[in-house]
Amino acid sequence: MRHSGHLFRWWTAQGAAVLLLLSIVPAAGMAASAPVRAVEAAEVIGLRLGRHAGFLRLVFDLTAPPGYDARATGRRTFEVSLPHAALPPEGHAALADDPLAPDLVVRPAKGDGPLRFQVISRFDAFIRRTFILDPPRGGASPGNGPWRLVLDI
Structure with missing residues (x-):
């Protein structure tokens, strides 16, 4: 049993x-x-620079939510990588209409791989913070505003 x-x-x-x-x-x-669902490719449609008390704010306007990496590569240089983003068909010339202050030079980095921007500061600087702002809601065309990648330097 x-x-x-x-x-x-x-x-x-x-x-x-x-x-x-x-x-x-x-x-x-x-x-x-x-x-x-495929990741929607973002396109960089604008660059802006704002002066604030004690820091500069660099803003990338994009057509979709970006993935990004921002890091210092030297005392005055930074690299911003946007792995799933592209420049507009006109390339960097499309962004030339947005003049930046002489304190920062921003240009696409050369080489293969993801879209990268090299940021060069006139003075020693560091990245204070980075964040993404969603498109504004409730405007004239809700949901169609740009996504913003913001770097406080």
């Missing part, structure tokens, strides 16, 4: 494992077949 009870418990445990596996596999299959 003792042996048959042990066999029954073993069979029950194996059956429970099989039932659990059968319930998980279809759910995993449904999740795997769900469509994957």
Whole structure:
């Protein structure tokens, strides 16, 4: 009797494992077949610079939410990487209409890979903070305003 009870418990445990596996596999299959939304490529449509008390604010206007990396590469130089972004078809010339103060020089970095900008400061500087602002809501055309990547330097 003792042996048959042990066999029954073993069979029950194996059956429970099989039932659990059968319930998980279809759910995993449904999740795997769900469509994957592609990352919307952002386009840099403007650059602006504002002077504030004690810092400069550099703003990149974009057509979609950006992924980014901003870091210092020297005492006066920074690199802003926008991996899923592109310049407008006109290239950097399209951004030339937005003159920046002589305190910062901003230009696309050369080389392959993601879109990168080199930022050169006239003085020693550091990145105080970076953040993204969503498009304004409730304006003349809600949801169509630019996304903004903001760097306080």
